[in-house]
Structure formats: structure tokens, C-alpha cells
Amino acid sequence: KPDRCHHCSSCDVCILKMDHHCPWTMNCVGYNNFPHFIRFLFWVIVGTTSLAIFLTTRIHSIWVHRSSPSYLYYKSELIFLTILTPLNAFILLTISILMIRCLFNQIFNGRSQIESWEMDRLETLARMSKLLPILIENVWYIFPNLRNEHVESQAEALLNKKRLSLDELVNFPYDLGPVRNAIQLLGTPPLWL
Numbered sequence: 001k002p003d004r005c006h007h008c009s010s011c012d013v014c015i016l017k018m019d020h021h022c023p024w025t026m027n028c029v030g031y032n033n034f035p036h037f038i039r040f041l042f043w044v045i046v047g048t049t050s051l052a053i054f055l056t057t058r059i060h061s062i063w064v065h066r067s068s069p070s071y072l073y074y075k076s077e078l079i080f081l082t083i084l085t086p087l088n089a090f091i092l093l094t095i096s097i098l099m100i101r102c103l104f105n106q107i108f109n110g111r112s113q114i115e116s117w118e119m120d121r122l123e124t125l126a127r128m129s130k131l132l133p134i135l136i137e138n139v140w141y142i143f144p145n146l147r148n149e150h151v152e153s154q155a156e157a158l159l160n161k162k163r164l165s166l167d168e169l170v171n172f173p174y175d176l177g178p179v180r181n182a183i184q185l186l187g188t189p190p191l192w193l
Contacts, residue, residue, distance in 0.1 A: 001014065004016065004017045004018075004112070004115070004174065005018070006018040006114055008021050008028045010028075011027075011028050013028070015028045015030040015031075016030055016031040016032070017030050017031035017034075017112055018030040018112060018114055019034060019037075019102065019105075019106070019112040019113045019114065020112075020113045020114065022037070025037075025040075029102075030112075034102075034106070034185060035185065035186045035187055035191070035192075037102075038099065038102065038103065038186065039192075039193065041095055041098060041099040041102070042193070044091075044095050045092065045095055045099065048088055048091050048092040048095065049092060051084075051088050052085075052088055052089065052092060055081060055084060055085045055088060056085070058081060059081055059085065062078070062081075101113070106181060106185050107178050107181045107182045107185065108178055108181070109172075109175060110172070110174045110175030110176060110181045111172065111174070111175070115172075119172070136155045
């Protein structure tokens with residue numbers, strides 16, 4: 001299995017640099033289709049923003065002319081405005097949060113969503129002081145010939161240290177910096193939209 005490849009149980013396929021399985025598009029988002037997914041989210045945000053502008057403009061117009069006779073407005077229009085405005089706002093908010101989260105993880109951290117969840121799990125273990133003993137035991141298991149008094153004393157010193165950051169324990173080699181991450185992820189800037 002290649003590095004950064006994850007198996008999707010929904011699609012029953014291994015996806016390279018898998019970010020997540022999208023239940024709305026019934027598709028895995030990964031290396032081959034992440035730019036298309038981000039463009040999809042961007043244009044959904046553009047569409048829901050323009051719909052929000054149209055809806056609020058119409059609501060404002062009705063409010064300004066509220067003293068007009070009621071037969072000038074259809075009840076169905078008022079009902080649909082009441083339903084569609086909060087629904088559209090909810091979709092705009094959730095899709096915006098999803099896009100920001102995906103871009104933040106991929107561009108600023110160089111990680112997919114699955115890798116971010118794994119790092120969160122490791123950070124929790126590190127906070128609870130359970131990660132370092134596991135790592136040291138794995139080192140002794142993988143490299144038993146390295147075990148000597150000097151190395152064991154260094155390991156003991158690390159175990160006795162009160163606060164270690166996760167970056168001191170785990171090396172994530174795929175973060176190339178924001179600009180190179182963005183170009184690797186989305187292609188050259190003229191292709192982004």
C-alpha cells in the first residue's frame with residue numbers, strides 16, 4: 001500500500017491521499033479529485049451567497065411595502081421565503097466551514113482530514129502522557145540492538161520531562177509549506193477557479 005493511501009469502506013477501494021468520503025457526492029475525495037471538490041464547494045458557496053442576496057432583497061422589499069394591500073403578495077411566496085432563507089443560510093454556513101477546514105488542513109498543515117484526525121488522536125495520547133512510552137517500546141521492538149544504558153537513560157529523561165510537544169515526537173514529512181502545498185493540491189493558480 002502506498003504512503004498516504006487509505007481504504008474507504010463505503011467505496012471498497014483504496015484512495016491515494018484520501019481526505020474523506022463525501023456522503024453528498026457519494027464519492028471519496030483524494031489526490032485525483034480534491035481540486036474538483038474544492039471548486040465544487042466554491043461554486044456552491046457562490047450560488048448560495050447569490051441566493052441569499054436575492055432572498056434578503058425580496059424580504060427587504062416586502063418589509064418596506066408591508067403597508068400595501070395583502071392581495072399584492074402570495075401567501076405561498078411568504079411561506080417559501082420563511083423556509084428557504086434559513087435553509088439557504090444553514091447550507092452556506094456548513095459548506096463554508098467544510099471548505100475552510102479542508103483548505104486549512106491541506107494547505108497550512110499539508111495533511112488530509114484523515115491525517116488530521118490521526119494527529120488529533122496522537123495529541124490526545126501525548127497530552128495524557130501515553131504516547132511516549134508506546135513510541136519507546138516500539139523503538140526497542142524494532143531496534144533491539146540499540147538498547148544500551150546511555151540510550152535507556154535518554155529515554156528515561158524524556159519520560160520524566162513534564163511537557164513535550166507533539167512535533168518533538170512525531171515527524172510529518174509531507175508538509176511543504178503553504179504555497180507549495182497549494183500548488184501540489186490545486187495545480188497552478190490560474191486553474192484554481
